[in-house]
Amino acid sequence: MDYRFSDKVLALKPNAIREILKSASDPGVISLSAGNPAPDAFPIEAIREISERILRENPIGVLQYGVSEGYNPLRDTLKEYLKKKHGIGGDDEELIIVSGAQQVMDIAAKTFLNEGDVLICEAPSFVGALNTFRSYNAELVGVTVEPDGMNMEELEKVLDENPRAKMIYTIPNFQNPSGVTMSLEKRKKLYELAKAHGVMIIEDNPYGDLRYYGEDVPAIKTFDTEGIVIYSGSFSKVVSPGIRAGFMMAPKAAMAKMIICKQGQDVHTTMWSQMICNEFMTKYDYEGHLDYLRKLYTVKADLCMELLDKYVVPHGIKYNKIQGGLFIWCDLPEGADMLDFCKKLTERKVCVVPGNAFLTDSSLPCNSFRINFSTPTDEQLTKGIIEIGKLAKEIIK
């Protein structure tokens, strides 16, 4: 059969990182290429208790159909939490539960993008989101990420030049893959530019609670007087990714369409996952758990940066210090062959992600690679970074 695929999916290719992760799953390989939470990060004991309790006290609630908008107690808990902690939310806003933040990208793209419409993103950006936007045949236009976030002159130019621009996708906190946090000034500027151009913003904030240094910067959603920001949150990095639970907040008029899309995709999010999150947020020390995670990852982030400073930076590779999140972005010196560098690293059984995987077009020039410090053990991290340093010493002039 010669399949007549839709135009949307014709050019789709498997996620490049997944292919890398396949070779990284060899037990002899040190993987700095994943984005998984540390095995120590899961509140296993609490989840065991909650699961036992909800299946004893309310099994039908766990097992029967739920509503597409999500488990109402969790929706209420999150609305209150976002309001109190982040100053997000209001009478014109609606919050629904989704099956992981990935679903926010899919639903938002479907609701707002016609094929050929332009989505503006950071360059580099999260490849999982980019692939979703690609699957709706959106045209992706990247804007350079600087140490304080997107280059705003470039963003303005891109908006001016692309009348079909419909959305801006941004990860303002500890961006994946660059590790960059957008400054307050740039967040305000981005909002003003989007408003002036009648463009929606997807504010993706999966790592916001994982800040190790410095002060929180207000979410773009806190400026959203016009109702143009879709705010996306996730339980993947703070409770568990395997449960597939996240949430989105958007103006009611936009959410009405998005709920229909959500319903068409999976009817509703797994009830067990939603109930686990609600019980954990309301009956356990959720803030204490976040503190624990921050401590756990601060140690790992510190170790990673110390190792980089000691073994890698002296041989010509640069990186920016991070304030949070799970990733560090390393730049090879100009003229170095990044793909060859990553390939040689893999031959030495250390996996990182070549930076071009995070670009709107992976054939664009890129001299960077991404490393993750949350998944490897301290020993693996140490060995891996020493190996990066050795290779840099050998081949970088």
Next chain:
Amino acid sequence: MDYRFSDKVLALKPNAIREILKSASDPGVISLSAGNPAPDAFPIEAIREISERILRENPIGVLQYGVSEGYNPLRDTLKEYLKKKHGIGGDDEELIIVSGAQQVMDIAAKTFLNEGDVLICEAPSFVGALNTFRSYNAELVGVTVEPDGMNMEELEKVLDENPRAKMIYTIPNFQNPSGVTMSLEKRKKLYELAKAHGVMIIEDNPYGDLRYYGEDVPAIKTFDTEGIVIYSGSFSKVVSPGIRAGFMMAPKAAMAKMIICKQGQDVHTTMWSQMICNEFMTKYDYEGHLDYLRKLYTVKADLCMELLDKYVVPHGIKYNKIQGGLFIWCDLPEGADMLDFCKKLTERKVCVVPGNAFLTDSSLPCNSFRINFSTPTDEQLTKGIIEIGKLAKEIIK
């Protein structure tokens, strides 16, 4: 903000049944409008045991990211089960786990349908699937359902007249909403017509294990020498809908694109749900559970049909006996005002679903309504059907 929605979602409206279900959620109302499993249908004790065990023995497996294709042990279990029980599967086929069968409809539509492409479905058909197809701006063309399945002359005509026809969507067993089971001859004819026209088939089989009378009819997928059938199965009606787990089998070349779409929607299906299903299928008496469900629902189906024969049929409403599934389709006599009938029933606190909700265009003429017998108690079912009979007696000439 004047939202510039995509063309796909501009005309989308909330699922009409959901609106009805909202009024049906009033505790004083007898709802014959749902499609939920009976509360007695859930294997609660087994799920409690399994959940406790997997969270004790393999908590990281439950909580960490999984792969998009699904939990491999469950994929293997299902491949073996489908092969052995239904003669489905082969070397060119791939099976993946999805977040309920609803996701199959979304992924298949996205992978094969451009906006304006034609999807052919039964008239009436499952509104949840139709809404998903609508959300990709497909043109829906309905083919009349007869007591042995789609009218094949009409299907051939529709295929001939619609060069943009890309897919046929069918529920061959105990169809929702008509209750009809497609004959073997028609299944073969449908396959031959699809093959001759180069059109894909989505075979949606959520109720296949719930046969109360007669012999199983082979799945269309068993004829699929050409690789044109996407087979969709679900745990919603046989284990639990709240866990959101289903599966799809399709030729590898088509599945490659569909896996990317699945990944873009929710990365993977909740690990807990997948592990529950695998443990339940492999370590418990799964066939015994299916027998139990069939007995449970046979009693309810029998009661429902007896009540209809006694209280409703004498007043001019007809229905076709069902062989399985959860729904019975009732036809008012010609000239009766179906919408008015359903409205009056609601005023008397009995909810059914007006049949036009299941048509490709709900403004098309329709004289039928759907009743469900799995969700109400026997007492509710009896009261509800007696009330339908009373109303029929009063207003049908």
